[in-house]
Amino acid sequence: MQDKTPLTPRFSYKSDRLKPLRAFCQTVRLGSVSRAAEALFVSQPAITLQLQALEREMGVGLFERSGRRLTPTREGQLLYELAQPLVEGLDGLESVFKDKVAGLDAGELNIAANSSTILYLLPRIVEHFRAEHPDVRLTLHNAITADGTDLLRADAVDLAVGSMMDVPADLSYAPIYRFEPLLITPPDHPLATKTKLELADISRYGLILPPKRQITYRLVDLVFQQHRVPYTVALEVGGWEVIKQYVAMGMGVSIVSSICLTDADRGRLATRSLKEWFPSRSYGVIVRKGKYLSPQARAFVELIQPDLFTRRDYDDSGHSER
Secondary structure, eight states: OOOOOOOOOOOGGGGGTHHHHHHHHHHHHHSOHHHHHHHHTSOHHHHHHHHHHHHHHHTSOOEEEETTEEEEOHHHHHHHHHHHHHHHHHHTHHHHHHHHHHTTSSOEEEEEEOHHIIIIISHHHHHHHHHHOTTSEEEEEEOOHHHHHHHHHTTSSSEEEEOOSSOOTTEEEEEEEEEOEEEEEOTTSHHHHOSSOOHHHHHTSOEEEOOTTSHHHHHHHHHHHHTTOOOOEEEEOSOHHHHHHHHHTTSOBEEEEGGGOOGGGTTTOEEEEOTTTSOOEEEEEEEETTOOOOHHHHHHHHHHOTTGGGSTTBOTTSOBOO
């Protein structure tokens, strides 16, 4: 007698669920089928077929087009958050296993950070890390935050240390330190001794600011725009040390974070708090959501703040939760 029980539709790709999920995660990360195909060393049609099969199985659309970029739908974002840790966990199983076996006696650690973070925040942390783990090859990649997050997404670095205003959905940011916003001027500048300092008072003088791509410039512009106070930029230049030198020479004033001021600046610069108008700047650890942190990376983060892993930003396995 013939069994007439309906058969569940079968998809050939189910024999290897990792391939379509890997194709899906890469497409979400890179925003393009062609880029996902290049990253996985397969053809574009193969990626397209895997994505179509995955959408049929899930019963929902997983992507929508935003300009020239593919972005996940609401359902696609949910699947990405579920699938990414699984894919990365399987893909990284061998290296993670070797790291666990080797411990911290060998290996390498790549960290992205901007010049101010490298110069003012990290020296003591790096010194302690090198003392405790001398066999780990540590590389600090000097990059502004925007470029540092690109390095994170490309797996060129293990983590980034810096400041963020807007946190992308695929990244986790754990702020650790906060620094006060300050106006810096030459000691004999009129603003240095003005009794009541207003935002409009600052706007009368040319500002010396970092390049527009950097957070400081964007933050200064945002605050002045919100208060509808016009301002002028006298000089745009990279590097806090250069900015401080030019301010000390009387070429303008600047708005900086207190992270960049040292004892050597006391005699040549006057400072005024601007916390009434500008928010404090946070600095912390940036990682990709779901990315496994190697023992080396975890050890470095613990030196930045020993109790960081007792918070909900990371779970016990080294994966970011948010």
